[in-house]
Amino acid sequence: MTSSSSTLRVALPVPLPQLFDYAPPPGPVPDPGMTGQRVRVPFGSRELVGVVAGIGQVEDPGSLRAAIEWIDTTPLLTGELWRSLQWLARYTHAPLGEVISTGLPGPLRRGEAVPDTHQWGWQLTDAGHDPQPKLRNGTRPQRLAECLAEGVVNEDRLDTLMDDWRSAARSLAKRGLVERIALAHSPAVASPAGGPAPNAEQADAIAAITAADGFAAYLLDGVTGSGKTEVYLQAIVACLARGKQALVLVPEIGLTPQTLSRFRNRLGIPVHVLHSGLNDNERARVWAAAARGEAQVIVGTRSAVFTPLPNAGLIVIDEEHDGSYKQQDGIRYHARDFALVRAKALDVAVVLGSATPSLESLHNAHAGRYTHLRLKQRAGAARPPVVRVLDVRKRPLRDGLSPEVLAGITQHLQAGHQVLVFKNRRGYAPVLLCHDCGWTAPCQRCDAPMTVHAGGRRLQCHHCGARQSAPLACPDCGSLALQPQGIGTERLEEHLVEAFPEFPVIRIDRGTTGKRDALETQLALLGDRAGILVGTQILAKGHDLPKLTLVVVVGIDEGLFSADFRASEKLAQQLIQVAGRAGRAVDAGEVWLQTHHPGHPLLETLVNGGYHAFADAELQQREAAGFPPFAHLALLRAEAQQVEHANAMLSAVRALIPDDAAVERYGPMPAPMPRRAGYQRTQLLLSSPARRPLHGVLDQVTPQISALPQARRVRWSLDVDPMDL
Ligand code: ADP
Ligand code: ZN
Ligand code: ZN
Secondary structure (H helix, E strand, O other): OOOOOEEEEEEOOOOOOOOEEEEOOOOOOOOOOOOOOEEEEEEOOEEEEEEEEEEEEOOOHHHOOEOOEEOOOOOOOOHHHHHHHHHHHHHHOOOHHHHHHHHOOHHHHOOOOOOOOOEEEEEEOHHHHOOOOOOOOOOHHHHHHHHHOOOOEEHHHHHHHOOOHHHHHHHHHHOOOEEEEEEOOOOOOOOOOOOOOOOHHHHHHHHHHHOOOOOEEEEEEEOOOOOHHHHHHHHHHHHHHOOOEEEEEOOHHHOOHHHHHHHHHHHOOOOEEEOOOOOHHHHHHHHHHHHOOOOOEEEEOHHHHHOOOOOEEEEEEOOOOOHHHEOOOOOOOEHHHHHHHHHHHHOOEEEEEEOOOOHHHHHHHHOOOOEEEEEOOOOOOOOOOEEEEEEOOOOOOEOOEOHHHHHHHHHHHHOOOEEEEEOOOOOOEOEEEEOOOOOEOEOOOOOOEOEEEHHHOEEEOOOOOOEEEOOOOOOOOOOOOEEEEOOOHHHHHHHHHHHOOOOOEEEEOOOOOOOOOHHHHHHHHHOOOOEEEEEOHHHHOOOOOOOEEEEEEEOOHHHHOOOOOOHHHHHHHHHHHHHOOOOOOOOOOEEEEEEOOOOOHHHHHHHHHOHHHHHHHHHHHHHHHOOOOOOEEEEEEEEEOOHHHHHHHHHHHHHHOOOOOOOEEEEEEEEEEEEEOOEEEEEEEEEEOOHHHHHHHHHHHHHHHOOOHHHHHOEEEEEEOOOOO
16 A cells, blocks of 8 residues: 555546546555556546556645546556557557557456356256156257256357257246356367378478477468468467467458368367457457466457467467558557567567568568578479469450450360459449540549449449449530449459359459458359359458469559559569469469560569569668668658648658657658548658667657647548558
8 A cells, every 4th residue: 555645647548648647546556566457537528447557646636636446456457468568559659548448359448347258057956857847848948958967068068959048048947947057167178180291391390380489480481372371280289288378360351260160170179269250248258268368279360469368378470461460540550560579578489471471571581580481382282373474465355354364264164163363453443434535533532533333333432432323424524435444353243254154253352242251151152163253352362262273363564553662562462372372272273464564573573483582672672772671660641621731730740850860751741642531641751770760759759749739630640660651
């Protein structure tokens, strides 16, 4: 107990940089140094849930508002996770309260109790046992009583034994014949099922990872289908055998039911899953089970990186190059980078796996910070696909498809195989064009054309979501000659359905896979039949399609000439990943790239030298140009109704930076899309060859930003290590 002038320094989920002082609520004051408990406090006219981040002393406690009540009697956030969240707040230069709120599941954020993770079971009461009550034969209550005759049965098991046992249980409970009891938690003992015997490369990788004693980072750099997942599984088995927890991060679209059942079957214990399709209560239960050490294997998407791991043994990041690991709004954290920080703090091994590692990770491997593990061959019988570049200059294209491509598709279908047609553009066409005057349909609120949907009848903005029906005549010249220009997945689908009426054509993009597992359902529809899949990069990973032997890439040329310095890397990754879908089983695969730029250096390097040749060349260019990973960036963005307000704010921030700081500043300048959803957007880019001076400047400048008068009229954000410039 400390003197009555102790104050609580509370982190609150508000966009202000500081902690807030409150007098402790009634009840015992915690020891100084004890932090991490939630507390309910008044804030303006609201009540907020905050987390105590420190205990302070004030001279004049009378001026402080008092907290309302303790929510936790013992800290909710402790140990490594609590320290790592504090690190993340410092690194992203974001308010600690907002970082905590990003990291906690909804119910905990809102001040609810940590949920119960007991297993529940049902048993017969004494009255239910003896004398045997009369229950009509064959009815649900009778069948349930029979199930329970031998003893307690847990609810998960009942779910597998009969449908709707709950109503039967309720009716028996009303008659005093059965009761529900909490079962003691006993950690499941893994009984791993044997997988394929690892090949030599896999065996080396597994041996290296399982030999780690404490923190060690591995880049598992293996071509598509080389058996990376097998390596993860074996490393997890070894981790479980040491009695430790494993966390596996996967990209949003990689977390398929197929992946999960593979994990469950092979590990032989419950696998706890965290993804965006779960409701808040489910998330909170997984969080609680992990915090209590009950969840031994947790597989999840980006935000699963915030899972408490009191007994950690291993962290795996699958497809580490994937863009979905970077949160693009709110707290702009990178789950891969944060996972590395956590692994270090937890002193455990971390495995980054990919067929197309990010240039950052390759650079770290080259510098010796990660152990570079290579799997150069496909596992089992599968061979690498043969890649062909199709020069379509001067060739007739019908809805974007050349005659050669159509003939190739016919051949593969007739052999009973499946074909994937990849186009990274959903909708019918990217632009609606007036053939007479050149007008194109713009979004009213963005600097971008509307995408044509529904065969030309609807327009939709992919940036702000605006929708409208397509005009019947050109608003500028009145002409009726409005034509969808360019190719999207819908248009390809339309053409392929017409060209191959006897085969199923299934389109898969964000327009068709709104619901979780819709992808699964659609792929199941195709099964092993010969047929065509048309889609965007959603199709580039996740699923094993053994019958798929031809991948056609239609029109990648937009990506070859983008201004974004990461565009080449993203394009190369996408091409290799989608090409990797072909020939994953016994039948050999082919990949055809249709392009108007067959001599483009990116394509030449990629096709002749593979991803590593591309990556080496690209790293050299980045070094020469002073771009990441050879520079560290931070991007401040401002949005306002009027561009002057956005610029004034960024100029004021720029003026806060000391002249002698070893940091380059670029801007204020227009953002890549200067107007979006009705807002004018500008940016200020800070760059430094080393991390320390950049963070030194941010440490000094960010706390002052919200106090700038110019900041009041704008929405602003700070992105440390931005992915999109
Ligand atoms: P990746 O994760 O690198 O894409 P997977 O682990 O999914 O590769 O393996 C690709 C396919 O090869 C899977 O069907 C898997 O069961 C199989 N496989 C993996 N390792 C072996 C092996 N050592 N021997 C035979 N088949 C294997
Ligand atoms: Zn016109
Ligand atoms: Zn728009």
